[in-house]
Amino acid sequence: MDGHLLSITDLTRADVEEVLDVTDSMVEVSSRAIPKVPALRGRTVVSLFYEDSTRTRLSFDTAAKRLSADTMSFAVSSSSVNKGESVRDTIETIEAMGIDAVVVRHRSSGVPAQIAAWTDATVINAGDGWHQHPTQALLDSYTIRSHRGSLDGLHIGIVGDIKHSRVARSDIEAFTRLGAHVTLVAPPTLLPASTAPWDVQVSHDLDAVLGSLDVCYLLRMQRERMTEALVPTLREYTACYGLSAERADRLPDGALIMHPGPMNRGVEIASEVADRPDAVITEQVANGVAVRMAVLFLLLGPGRAALPPLADALADATADPADVTASGPDDDVSGGGSDAGTPTPSTSGAST
Numbered sequence: 513m514d515g516h517l518l519s520i521t522d523l524t525r526a527d528v529e530e531v532l533d534v535t536d537s538m539v540e541v542s543s544r545a546i547p548k549v550p551a552l553r554g555r556t557v558v559s560l561f562y563e564d565s566t567r568t569r570l571s572f573d574t575a576a577k578r579l580s581a582d583t584m585s586f587a588v589s590s591s592s593v594n595k596g597e598s599v600r601d602t603i604e605t606i607e608a609m610g611i612d613a614v615v616v617r618h619r620s621s622g623v624p625a626q627i628a629a630w631t632d633a634t635v636i637n638a639g640d641g642w643h644q645h646p647t648q649a650l651l652d653s654y655t656i657r658s659h660r661g662s663l664d665g666l667h668i669g670i671v672g673d674i675k676h677s678r679v680a681r682s683d684i685e686a687f688t689r690l691g692a693h694v695t696l697v698a699p700p701t702l703l704p705a706s707t708a709p710w711d712v713q714v715s716h717d718l719d720a721v722l723g724s725l726d727v728c729y730l731l732r733m734q735r736e737r738m739t740e741a742l743v744p745t746l747r748e749y750t751a752c753y754g755l756s757a758e759r760a761d762r763l764p765d766g767a768l769i770m771h772p773g774p775m776n777r778g779v780e781i782a783s784e785v786a787d788r789p790d791a792v793i794t795e796q797v798a799n800g801v802a803v804r805m806a807v808l809f810l811l812l813g814p815g816r817a818a819l820p821p822l823a824d825a826l827a828d829a830t831a832d833p834a835d836v837t838a839s840g841p842d843d844d845v846s847g848g849g850s851d852a853g854t855p856t857p858s859t860s861g862a863s864t
């Protein structure tokens with residue numbers, strides 16, 4: 513993997529596996545008493561989130577700090593975006609301060625790709641519209657691989673609001689690259705107009721597929737993105753597609769229950785199901801830090817091909833106490849701004 517990380521569609525199976533392999537090393541680093549290495553010392557990573565986030569934003573920030581990069585965070589709510597500053601002018605302003613990478617989330621599909629055309633910095637897509645959320649797919653793949661050894665031959669059901677979901681679009685690409693069989697489970701109104709580009713099955717009947725799933729991946733009902741009534745009522749949606757305790761009990765032994773967060777407890781997932789041991793939702797969050805460390809390392813560091821320097825780069829930083837205690841100048845660079853270009857598939861935003 514080199515250049516930018518804009519979409520899983522830009523990655524081969526080998527690229528995805530490389531990220532997951534490097535993530536193993538980052539999990540080890542994260543388990544140390546002092547989880548910090550000097551791998552990206554001197555590099556600066558800026559987070560540019562035009563849309564709300566808890567997991568992605570905090571985990572990228574944590575990942576960069578664990579690799580000793582300096583970090584800058586962009587708070588839209590207190591930025592010059594509120595004075596009408598465009599995305600392009602915002603990027604040029606931040607770039608003038610000296611940055612190596614931009615982690616960007618935006619409500620419009622295609623903004624990260626547009627930014628990549630405007631800057632010499634590495635661009636990492638942290639979610640754009642309905643389009644892609646590649647690091648979510650990488651952390652989901654890592655979580656499944658850590659439990660099952662491989663995704664080859666697994667049956668993964670992705671359940672819910674496929675239509676508005678960048679997580680679904682990213683996971684489909686990652687899971688099928690890694691050899692899984694994917695079934696999309698949703699009412700017709702929550703599916704895209706066509707699923708033909710994907711190597712997936714489609715079902716409108718969750719009860720019919722539950723018994724064959726190795727992974728039941730639930731999507732958030734993105735009510736804020738629905739401009740029309742796509743389900744009769746939330747109660748009816750939950751009755752047909754929600755993972756109740758009774759449905760969860762019908763999953764095969766060893767099946768994983770996953771959700772990207774934030775959850776609508778009581779809608780797509782019963783609250784007691786979210787807290788079961790076979791629900792690995794907080795594990796997904798924890799793995800998100802290590803996966804994002806791997807992505808930053810591969811894009812900004814010496815890279816996997818540079819082994820054994822990888823081992824050197826991940827050597828314990830405690831030899832130099834300054835490396836352990838320095839946390840970088842968490843400058844707050846405000847921003848927001850107008851939309852940029854709009855490739856596939858929509859200009860509408862979508863959280864997670």
Ligand code: CP
Nearest residue numbers: 565566567568772864
């Ligand atoms: N899964 C995810 O992207 O969560 P956040 O919106 O909290 O970043």
